[in-house]
Amino acid sequence: MRVPVLVKVAVFALVVMGAYTYYANSIPQLRSEPPEELSLEGGNVTPEQLVKAGEGIFKGKGTCEVCHRIGQKGTRAPDLGGIGASAAKRKAGTSAKAYLIESLLDPGAHLVEGYPNIMPKVDRPPIGLNRSELWALTAFMESLGGTVDVKLDDIPKTAGSAAGGGQVAELKLPGDPKAGQAVFMGKGGCIACHKAGSVGASPVGPDLSQIAKIQTPEYIMAKILNPAGMGTVAGYPGGVMPATLGQTLTAKEYLDLVAFLLTLKGEGAAPAAKK
Ligand code: HEC
Ligand code: HEC
Known part of the structure; x- marks a missing residue:
């Protein structure tokens, strides 16, 4: 009896995703490096200092700039110019502040x-x-056209508890990144449409050089299969990325490929604007 490769891969993927979720939930404390965290609790902070700190996070640790721009359309996400004002009009009965906080903690809402x-929950x-x-x-976002009135107490107490300071131990998926790079450049055909660090150059699809910094393994794994x-x-054509990768790749090739993509954490925010 022949088991379709898609089924094999899907089962394999489910097991791996399950293992990852279990792993991530069970050992959130494990850290590879001392976290570089900002703590403002208890201190006397002026709104100006707060906004300045927020701008630093927007451009740095938050990686927001990889997807968003201010006063300019980014490739993956909306322009946040004037968001401090427009946020008040997004959802009836929701204040600008509440909408902005929800956008960070539950972007899909x-x-x-x-x-x-595709925006990840930024406290995870x-x-x-x-x-x-x-x-x-x-x-910082309120300062973009609105009034800065957010208090620490406005941020839910549970927010950030799964953050691990952004330094949760490197996930060990069973794939081999080097073999995965070969799949990316060869059988997978990804370089025909994607750049990934030093390999590939085509602008047909998004630059994947920083994909592991801005996206979860779950998203990356699911995107390849479906x-x-x-x-x-946004900004790219739909229906262009092949939908058949789940059938053409073996389970090993798929996992190697995912392992390679999870190494892509290019330094600094690449220009989000499309040339
Ligand atoms: C992987 C790309 C990505 C990253 C990284 C990202 N976002 Fe987003 N963001 C999006 C997309 C796509 C949307 C539009 C879909 C939606 O509403 O969720 C969005 C929506 C938003 C909105 C709502 C905008 C509006 O006009 O209503 C806000 C606010 C926002 N993001 C802030 C941020 C901040 C701050 C960061 C950094 C901590 C960030 N985002 C990181 C992709 C991203
Ligand atoms: C024929 C062109 C093409 C090929 C080949 C292709 N892709 Fe894509 N890919 C795209 C396009 C276009 C998009 C953006 C539109 C969309 O979301 O479907 C995309 C989106 C993505 C994304 C989401 C990026 C983001 O910023 O959220 C990932 C991850 C991805 N591709 C991985 C791969 C991998 C891995 C391969 C090889 C196995 C591959 N792609 C092969 C065209 C392609």
Whole structure:
């Protein structure tokens, strides 16, 4: 009897995803490096200092700039210019502040028209912001056309508790990144459409050089098996990424490929704007 490769891969993927979720939930404390965290709790902070700290997080640890720009359309996400004001009009009965906080903690709760549900919860890995950082970031966004009035108490107490300071231990998936790079460049055909660090150059699909910094392993794994099911990254054509990878790749090739993609954490925010 022949078991379709897709079924094999899907079962394999489910087991791996399950293992990952279990792992992530069971040992959130494990850290590979001392976390670099901002703590503002208990201190006397002026709104100006808070906004400045938030801007630093927006450009740095938050990795927001990889997807968003201010006053300019990014490739993957909406322009956040004036968001401090426009946030008040997004959801009836929701204040700008409440909407901004919800956008960070539960981005899928309200989708901006024309964009897919791809923004990760920013208090979870890989971004992993803590409560102070969420507070400062909200203040920074309020400052973009609105009034800075967010208090630390506005940020839910539970927020950031799964963050691990963004430094949760490196996940050990069973794949081999080197073999995965070969799949990326060879059988998978990914370089025909994607750049990934030093390999590939084509702008047909998004640059994947920092994908592991901005996306969860779950998203990356699901996108390969079912590109359309994950929505279409804004600014790119839908239905172009092959939907057959789950059938053509073996389970090993798939896991190696995922392991390779999870090494892509290019330094600094690449220009989000599409040339
Ligand atoms: C992987 C790409 C990605 C990253 C990283 C990302 N976002 Fe987003 N963001 C999106 C997308 C796509 C949307 C639109 C869909 C939606 O509403 O969830 C969005 C929506 C938003 C909105 C709502 C905008 C509006 O006009 O209503 C806010 C606010 C926001 N993001 C802030 C942030 C901040 C702050 C960060 C950094 C901590 C961040 N995002 C990181 C992709 C991203
Ligand atoms: C024929 C062109 C093409 C090929 C080949 C292709 N992709 Fe894509 N890919 C795209 C396009 C276009 C998008 C953006 C539109 C969308 O979301 O479907 C995309 C999106 C993605 C994303 C989401 C990026 C983000 O910013 O959220 C990932 C991850 C990805 N591809 C991985 C791969 C991998 C891995 C391979 C090889 C196995 C591959 N792609 C092969 C065209 C391609």
